[in-house]
Amino acid sequence: MKKLTLLLTLLTSTLTLAERIAIIGAMDSEIKILLSQMKDVKKEEKASVTFYKGKLENKDVVVFKSGIGKVNAAMSTTIAMEEYDVNKIIFTGVAGAINNNLNITDVVISDYLVQHDYDTTVFGTKKGAVPGSVDTKFSADETLIKIAKNSAEKVLGKNKIYIGTIATGDQFIADKATVQSLETTFGAWAVEMEGASVAHVANLYKVPVVVIRSMSDKADGSAHMNYNDFVTIAADNSAKIVMTMLTQM
Ligand code: SAH
Numbered sequence: 001m002k003k004l005t006l007l008l009t010l011l012t013s014t015l016t017l018a019e020r021i022a023i024i025g026a027m028d029s030e031i032k033i034l035l036s037q038m039k040d041v042k043k044e045e046k047a048s049v050t051f052y053k054g055k056l057e058n059k060d061v062v063v064f065k066s067g068i069g070k071v072n073a074a075m076s077t078t079i080a081m082e083e084y085d086v087n088k089i090i091f092t093g094v095a096g097a098i099n100n101n102l103n104i105t106d107v108v109i110s111d112y113l114v115q116h117d118y119d120t121t122v123f124g125t126k127k128g129a130v131p132g133s134v135d136t137k138f139s140a141d142e143t144l145i146k147i148a149k150n151s152a153e154k155v156l157g158k159n160k161i162y163i164g165t166i167a168t169g170d171q172f173i174a175d176k177a178t179v180q181s182l183e184t185t186f187g188a189w190a191v192e193m194e195g196a197s198v199a200h201v202a203n204l205y206k207v208p209v210v211v212i213r214s215m216s217d218k219a220d221g222s223a224h225m226n227y228n229d230f231v232t233i234a235a236d237n238s239a240k241i242v243m244t245m246l247t248q249m
Contacts (some may be wrong), residue, residue, distance in 0.1 A: 057246035073194035096219030117169035139201035141208030151244035165191030168196035
């Protein structure tokens, strides 16, 4: 009996020690490089999302395409949390630039993330705040931010890398007025459609998260044209940063 208890204790501690990094992109282009480098891949489909479990740079990872928008991102992240013993989350992809310092293909690493379309202000809350919480923003993990910054500087050089707030909503932003209001209301540096919902789930599970976004456009009147021209190079920039991060984790 004693032996059995010991065995069970050992087994449980090994199980809880399992560590896997979830690496998420919203679109195929954002995870293409990662999938091409993966080893020992086991593919599983759950709720129409394909999860690729395996090794990248010798680290245990689960890589998946969440699909576009907050619901897709939140649902797939939750499945990853429940099914794959995830203890760190990295989101990789493209975004529209908000801050004037940014050029297309530059990179923003999240320190904070906000759901810019979350609005219960009529009840006296702040824009972005989820009822029940006073915070308007979700925070990214300091260690992951440092590793991301370090890796991004290695891949693209120091002058292309910024750390700032990333705003998320279920809209492709393509006008200057919205860009300005995202900057004044939230101090946002970049806008996209998934990051804050992934951070929301990660914060609820108390798992460290960071979002890395390379700029595909400037979220202005020409955003959709710039997006089409730059989505591939921007998506690749971000994925290469993740590959470098894995060598340092
Ligand atoms: N071409 C796609 C739609 C892309 S939506 C299709 O029709 O299938 C834009 C994607 O890139 C989202 O995943 C979002 O996170 C990011 N993104 C890039 N620029 C953006 C912008 N200006 N506003 C919002 N999201 C943006």
